[in-house]
Amino acid sequence: MRILVVDDERSIRVGCQEILTKAGHQTDMAEDGFQGQSFIRGDHYDMVLLDLKMPGPSGLELLEEIRRIDPETVTIIITGYATIETAVEAIKKGAYDYIPKPFTPDALRRVVDRGLERRRLALEAAQLRQERERSLLEVAQERSQTRTIIQCMADGVLVANRQGQLVLFNPAALSMLRLQATPQIGASLEEGIQNERISRLLLSMLKERHAPQSFLSEEISLPGEFPATFMVNVAAAMAGEEEPIGAIAVLRDITKLKELERIKSDFVTMVAHELKAPLAAISGYVDVILGSLGEDIEQERKMLERCQERAYSLLALIKDLLDISSLESSSATSKREPLQLRPVIQDIADFLKGMAAENEIQVQLSIAEDLPLISAGRREMERLLTNLLNNAIKYNVRGGKVYLDARRQDGFIRIEVRDTGIGISPEALPHIFDEFYRVKNDCTRLIAGTGLGLAIVKKIVNSYFGQIEVKSEEGKGSTFSILLPAIGGSL
Ligand code: ADP
Numbered sequence: 001m002r003i004l005v006v007d008d009e010r011s012i013r014v015g016c017q018e019i020l021t022k023a024g025h026q027t028d029m030a031e032d033g034f035q036g037q038s039f040i041r042g043d044h045y046d047m048v049l050l051d052l053k054m055p056g057p058s059g060l061e062l063l064e065e066i067r068r069i070d071p072e073t074v075t076i077i078i079t080g081y082a083t084i085e086t087a088v089e090a091i092k093k094g095a096y097d098y099i100p101k102p103f104t105p106d107a108l109r110r111v112v113d114r115g116l117e118r119r120r121l122a123l124e125a126a127q128l129r130q131e132r133e134r135s136l137l138e139v140a141q142e143r144s145q146t147r148t149i150i151q152c153m154a155d156g157v158l159v160a161n162r163q164g165q166l167v168l169f170n171p172a173a174l175s176m177l178r179l180q181a182t183p184q185i186g187a188s189l190e191e192g193i194q195n196e197r198i199s200r201l202l203l204s205m206l207k208e209r210h211a212p213q214s215f216l217s218e219e220i221s222l223p224g225e226f227p228a229t230f231m232v233n234v235a236a237a238m239a240g241e242e243e244p245i246g247a248i249a250v251l252r253d254i255t256k257l258k259e260l261e262r263i264k265s266d267f268v269t270m271v272a273h274e275l276k277a278p279l280a281a282i283s284g285y286v287d288v289i290l291g292s293l294g295e296d297i298e299q300e301r302k303m304l305e306r307c308q309e310r311a312y313s314l315l316a317l318i319k320d321l322l323d324i325s326s327l328e329s330s331s332a333t334s335k336r337e338p339l340q341l342r343p344v345i346q347d348i349a350d351f352l353k354g355m356a357a358e359n360e361i362q363v364q365l366s367i368a369e370d371l372p373l374i375s376a377g378r379r380e381m382e383r384l385l386t387n388l389l390n391n392a393i394k395y396n397v398r399g400g401k402v403y404l405d406a407r408r409q410d411g412f413i414r415i416e417v418r419d420t421g422i423g424i425s426p427e428a429l430p431h432i433f434d435e436f437y438r439v440k441n442d443c444t445r446l447i448a449g450t451g452l453g454l455a456i457v458k459k460i461v462n463s464y465f466g467q468i469e470v471k472s473e474e475g476k477g478s479t480f481s482i483l484l485p486a487i488g489g490s491l
Contacts, residue, residue: 001046001116004028006036006062007078008054012101016049019105020112033057040066046119047074047112049099052083052090060090067094072122074115078103156230156251158193159237160202162244166192176230176251178222195220198249201234205247210236219254228255270436274317274450278310313448320452323383324435327459338373338487339381341406341413348385349404352393360399363389368407372486376464384460387453388417388480394447395478396421412466413486418479424472432470433458 003025005016013029020027028043030036033056040048040062048066052059059077066073077098079087087098096118099111150157156173160166165186173193174182183192189199201216210216216234221227231252236244285303293300349363356363374381385404392402396419405416422443424432431437436451438444457480461468464484472478 001119002026002028002044003047003049003112004030004036004039004043004045005049006030006033006039006054006059007049007051008032009051009101012051012078015105016108019108023109023112025112033059033062036062037065040069044070045073047076047115049076049078049112050095051078052086053080060086060093063090063093063095072119072126074119074122076111076115154253156249156253158198158202158249158251159246160189160206160249161246162206164189164203164206167246169193173251176228176253178224198232198234198251201232202247202249205234205236206244212238228253229258230254267435271321274436275314278314278317281310282307282314309448313450316448317450317452320450320456323456324452324459327456327463336375336377339376339378341371341374341381341415342367344378344381345385345404345406348382348389352386352389355390356393356402359393359396361393361396361402362400363393363402363404366403366405366407370408371406372408372413372488374413374484375487376484380460380463384457384482385415385417387457388415388482391453392417392419392421392478392480394449395419395444400477408486409483411486411488412483415482415484416479418477420477423474423476423478424470425474429470429472433468 003020005013005020005027007013007016008031010031013031017027017029028039028045030039032054035056036048036050036054037057039045045066048062050059050062050066063075063077066075071094075090075095077087077090077095078101079098080101084098084100087095087100091098096115097111099107150168150170153170154172156176157168157170158166158173159168166183166189167185169183169192177193177195177198179194189202190196193199197218197220201218204210205216213235218232219229220232221229231254232249233252234247234249237246237248239245285307289300289303345365345367349365352363389402389404396402400420402420403416403418405414405418407414424439428439432439433454434451435455437455438449438451458468461482461484466482466484468483469481470478471481
């Protein structure tokens with residue numbers, strides 16, 4: 001410990017120094033008030049042994065200064081009998097003890113030990129106080145962090161206390177439950193959240209016995225202009241007691257998930273339906289043929305031809321379905337590399353030449369010389385262009401025309417497929433990219449198709465962050481325009 005002795009009597013200073021140093025303390029000696037003052041100001045002492053009467057500032061003045069610098073520094077007054085009253089005065093002013101002169105080494109040791117013990121206790125208490133303050137601060141910080149997290153959560157949170165009163169909620173819960181006004185903390189659940197089923201779940205968790213750590217889960221739908229569905233999970237807050245101290249409901253918005261489930265199940269129903277018709281037809285023909293095998297070979301041949309047609313259309317449908325599902329799983333996206341579209345377009349046009357010629361349809365290609373490269377999978381580009389050109393030929397009229405124009409447009413490649421065919425009515429136009437959508441009228445009645453071609457085209461374009469647009473007039477023709485990002489960006 002660090003001790004300062006301030007006394008103008010040399011013998012006292014020497015005596016103190018010897019005893020205190022022997023006891024293992026670090027000691028400084030000041031011979032008057034001035035020196036004492038400069039020691040106090042320049043250093044930090046656990047204890048000061050202080051004479052009251054000496055040249056320079058008095059002991060009482062020094063005492064005040066010591067207490068100002070560190071009130072926990074223990075000050076012991078060294079006093080002659082004549083100044084005993086002043087010593088009492090000093091104690092009133094905050095000195096810890098006094099020792100009358102002359103004193104024995106033992107008396108000094110006793111008073112110093114007692115004083116230092118007091119100093120130790122004071123330091124310990126200060127440290128504990130500091131730790132307590134720090135932990136209180138930590139608790140407060142933690143609480144505000146938890147509150148912030150709950151406030152920012154996308155899931156709704158509602159907490160009820162043992163009495164069934166609403167004690168905590170977050171903005172997500174309020175907006176999910178479409179509450180106009182913020183509920184009162186302490187309101188009853190029924191009044192606060194205005195949802196009977198969630199209130200019932202929370203109250204059941206509070207009042208009835210449930211297996212430890214069990215949840216109550218329920219799907220809750222809110223009707224209205226924007227219907228929504230939530231999964232509500234309710235748990236008990238136990239805090240080590242037998243009875244729950246509260247119940248917590250977490251609301252998760254599963255509206256989109258439900259919508260996806262619905263779309264998926266609609267899709268499966270549609271697929272089943274589309275597969276059923278050709279298979280039923282094939283099986284019907286086979287039944288008839290088997291029932292009268294060999295009776296009328298010509299008739300059987302016709303039926304088998306129809307079977308073959310339906311089987312082809314089934315295969316086309318399955319191929320399209322496989323394409324759609326491979327486009328949907330990103331892992332199956334074909335490898336993309338720099339690709340020249342000119343040969344791809346020419347190959348497809350050659351391939352479809354026969355089909356066009358059957359209907360006396362002319363296909364004209366106009367491909368810009370400076371058509372940039374595209375980073376693409378060849379198979380995807382083939383699929384996209386085949387579907388568009390195929391439709392332009394299929395939904396055309398005898399002697400009609402098909403134009404394909406490919407050129408650069410800013411950082412994109414623009415491909416336009418125009419036909420002079422039957423066109424699409426304004427009512428049908430918004431649906432043509434839907435899966436399985438086919439226009440049904442006298443013109444299209446005899447044209448085979450799966451209703452998946454344009455859905456595939458759109459998926460491919462989207463996967464390249466491109467754009468597709470269609471303009472059409474019934475009886476005049478249609479134009480499909482596509483923009484796909486070119487290599488090199490905005491050239
Ligand atoms: P499909 O297998 O029936 O051809 P698509 O998805 O390719 O399926 O096209 C959806 C519907 O859009 C077609 O059934 C057809 O009615 C219409 N359609 C597509 N392309 C054209 C076009 N070029 N001219 C007129 N109608 C078209």
